Amino acid sequence: MKVVFDDIQKLHNPSFFLSSGVAKPNPDQPRRADILLAGAERAGLARVVPDDYGLDVIAAVHTPEYIAFLETIHERWKQIPGASPEVIPNVHPDRRNGSYPQSPVGQAGYHVADTAAPIGAETWRAVKHNAFTATHAARLVMEGEASAYGLCRPPGHHAFHDMAGGFCFLNNSAIAAQYLRQKYDRVAIVDVDLHHGNGTQGIFYRRRDVFTVSLHADPERFYPFFWGHASERGEGDGLGFNLNMPLPLGTGDEGFLAALDKALDRVAAYAPGVIVVALGLDASEADPLAGLKVTTPGFGRIADRIAQLGLPTVIVQEGGYICDPLGDNLTSFLEGFQARHRIA
Numbered sequence: 001m002k003v004v005f006d007d008i009q010k011l012h013n014p015s016f017f018l019s020s021g022v023a024k025p026n027p028d029q030p031r032r033a034d035i036l037l038a039g040a041e042r043a044g045l046a047r048v049v050p051d052d053y054g055l056d057v058i059a060a061v062h063t064p065e066y067i068a069f070l071e072t073i074h075e076r077w078k079q080i081p082g083a084s085p086e087v088i089p090n091v092h093p094d095r096r097n098g099s100y101p102q103s104p105v106g107q108a109g110y111h112v113a114d115t116a117a118p119i120g121a122e123t124w125r126a127v128k129h130n131a132f133t134a135t136h137a138a139r140l141v142m143e144g145e146a147s148a149y150g151l152c153r154p155p156g157h158h159a160f161h162d163m164a165g166g167f168c169f170l171n172n173s174a175i176a177a178q179y180l181r182q183k184y185d186r187v188a189i190v191d192v193d194l195h196h197g198n199g200t201q202g203i204f205y206r207r208r209d210v211f212t213v214s215l216h217a218d219p220e221r222f223y224p225f226f227w228g229h230a231s232e233r234g235e236g237d238g239l240g241f242n243l244n245m246p247l248p249l250g251t252g253d254e255g256f257l258a259a260l261d262k263a264l265d266r267v268a269a270y271a272p273g274v275i276v277v278a279l280g281l282d283a284s285e286a287d288p289l290a291g292l293k294v295t296t297p298g299f300g301r302i303a304d305r306i307a308q309l310g311l312p313t314v315i316v317q318e319g320g321y322i323c324d325p326l327g328d329n330l331t332s333f334l335e336g337f338q339a340r341h342r343i344a
Contacts, residue, residue: 001043002047005050005151006133009153009154011125012123028321032326036327039326040330045149050132055067061203074086074120088115090105112164126154137315138276150316152316155319157172157198171203172316174200177210180314186209186271187211189204191212193278195216201242204241205235205242206234207238211272212241245259253295273311274313279333299333299336315334
């Protein structure tokens with residue numbers, strides 16, 4: 001298996017985020033990528049740098065308004081007298097079908113859901129290459145590799161068609177899935193991040209060609225709060241093609257694996273041609289966001305279960321923040337996956 005990564009992805013360097021009204025250092029630091037890359041290399045993965053895929057792969061998932069916003073907002077924001085160094089929204093619409101503002105302040109509120117996705121001078125460049133990393137991993141699989149790991153940082157699964165949030169700007173897992181649709185009629189995304197993949201769900205909620213599954217801490221009292229409940233099954237053509245499995249806070253290995261087995265039975269019933277794993281390592285018992293209690297060996301067991309599907313697999317990095325076992329958690333997952341994975 002190869003690990004896809006470009007050092008440009010480290011240029012995004014947010015200084016803070018607000019949590020319960022308190023300004024704290026942003027946990028999505030560039031050093032995360034170094035730790036994860038070392039963890040992938042310990043698992044025997046060889047690094048490749050992605051090609052430049054242009055805007056095509058991004059525009060296949062995200063709206064033109066949103067792409068233009070990400071490209072230009074920081075430069076426009078700087079022109080506001082007294083503006084902060086990073087773009088942080090301070091006003092939000094009460095609905096998505098209102099007028100589209102011309103003001104950068106209004107657009108920031110429209111396109112950024114919360115205060116955990118500050119946009120700096122290098123954010124667009126970094127996240128664009130993030131999308132290239134996810135695309136390149138998907139291309140490797142389309143061209144015959146059994147699996148590939150896209151080391152995407154910052155993460156992406158909270159990004160909707162036209163809205164950032166939760167450290168996420170472009171939805172890398174969705175971009176990979178959409179790219180894979182060139183070859184495969186049906187794609188499944190299995191999200192094992194601590195948090196619900198609300199952006200991924202929103203992008204595919206009315207579609208049946210991409211089956212979205214998310215295991216995550218129960219959002220009743222946990223981010224992202226408004227999405228991720230078991231009753232959300234899809235709409236229109238997508239009804240029955242979205243599966244949420246919220247877990248009680250503090251769930252450890254056995255509870256997570258029991259839910260995963262049920263989820264993977266549903267994936268098998270969908271009979272996809274390929275799977276995208278949205279890999280969040282923030283379900284770790286040591287992660288600073290502290291919601292679930294998966295151990296380092298537990299990540300290997302999660303990977304073993306997913307590998308048993310016997311499908312071509314694109315692994316896209318989502319969350320997982322700096323803590324002592326972060327790199328070891330990734331190594332455990334990748335080793336567990338490679339030890340079991342055989343395409344049927």
